[in-house]
Amino acid sequence: MARPNSSPKASISPQKKNSSSPREADFDIQQELSRLQEVIYESFHIPVSRWTIIDEDKVLEQLEFIGTKIPEAIRKALQVLEQKQEILANAEAYAQRIIQQAQEEAAEILDESGIIQQAQHEANQIRQQVQSECEAIQAQTMAEIEQQRQMANGEVEQIYRKSVSEAQQIQEGADEYADAVLTRLEQELGEMLGVVRNGRQQLYNHSAQRQTNNSGKQLSEG
Structure with missing residues (x-):
């Protein structure tokens, strides 16, 4: 899935993943949004364009995880x-x-x-x-x-x-x-x-x- 790369890494500061504890044990919406941003930033950027090829499954999976954890x-x-x-x-x-x-x-x-x-x-x-x-x-x-x-x-x-x-x-x-x-x-x-x-x-x-x-x-x- 191609998306325009319109802004630099500014809105949310990416954080390193903490592999020592499961994501479900201590939900942090800021950290999960940072992970979503990392998925976008690490995707392939088409040279000389504003477009980036994004893995739609990863993005949807991250959004689904955030959506299930927010009510809790x-x-x-x-x-x-x-x-x-x-x-x-x-x-x-x-x-x-x-x-x-x-x-x-x-x-x-x-x-x-x-x-x-x-x-x-x-x-x-x-x-x-x-x-x-x-x-x-x-x-x-x-x-x-x-x-x-x-x-x-x-x-x-x-x-x-x-x-x-x-x-x-x-x-x-x-x-x-x-x-x-x-x-x-x-x-x-x-x-x-x-x-x-x-x-x-x-x-x-x-x-x-x-x-x-x-x-x-x-x-x-x-």
Whole structure:
């Protein structure tokens, strides 16, 4: 099959074939397109013309291989992106369990003091803030997944190159976010427990003072 040789090797940089691993084991669309380009560039060029004799079977075989692998690449990319929602949901559930446990412990310690109202108010604020942030990130994640699905119809190559790195960044960002939320929660709970300890100490001091005063009165009356 003869085709005009209209441009030099510029659009796709050819890459050497990696004979150590099968093509099916690690599909790379850029590498497969480079192989297709190599088939064209290595074909016989008719001198003093713009025509090249191309092995049509090799070209069709390479195109068929790329066509069968692209849907799988898209599925894997979207599967990685969809894992963001599960990571965020787990982080939110974990944060809510921590908040609930802190509320229960604070209620047991502070049920005799007015500080319990302040502790509950702060815990509710933390829970609402965490829930709001998680819902915002979840909505953004769903929007990004939908955008990636729409782009898959016309921009398969671009999605495959970017989806893996974006998914890794999202996973790292989710881990960092969860760690930051839990760190902030730990600090706030530590401050809350400090307030509780101070309140109990004051109650203890007042009780001891009252006992001392009562003992003095009894001695004076006796």
